[in-house]
Amino acid sequence: AQTVTQSQPEMSVQEAETVTLSCTYDTSESDYYLFWYKQPPSRQMILVIRQEAYKQQNATENRFSVNFQKAAKSFSLKISDSQLGDAAMYFCAYRMNYGGSQGNLIFGKGTKLSVKP
């Protein structure tokens, strides 16, 4: 069974600095998607970034970028120029890319990010 592990329960970063959140996953599949979701105190689940496993190029979305290491099964999120609004729980998630999974996501336990002014 696929699993997602986030080894950092909490992280802290100074405003305007850079922080990296770690995620590792276990799968025997070669075709899958990886995601980072942000959950602020409002409880919404907000997609931050996604990566398709067959794409070697790391995904980027403005201040957010990933370091995808397929062989190592690692998928870290880098937040540059951290802002107070980045404070939230961040979840790493995985899903297989064929019908048996029906597209459901498997989540890690999350990393709580604090941003200090």
Added chain:
Amino acid sequence: NAGVTQTPKFRILKIGQSMTLQCTQDMNHNYMYWYRQDPGMGLKLIYYSVGAGITDKGEVPNGYNVSRSTTEDFPLRLELAAPSQTSVYFCASKAGEPQHFGDGTRLSIL
């Protein structure tokens, strides 16, 4: 465009009571999902549906039931509420990528 709408937002139930969590989406998505999020944990899949009339169990289905009579609606039913079902429940839908989430229902069983 409302996206995925969940009602109610909060609810307190007594042990043994029943209730239905409502979920509706206006994006004509075929895939719909119910997840639960326990304190300090990620989301876990309860049930999913790939289209009207088709549902299947996820990782943690015990104590729940679902139905999918229309594309838009995917209600989650708790028949005999137990304290272990205290959680935040999220409904999601998708066509391609990504999944779109509702704002969640916080449910407490006392």
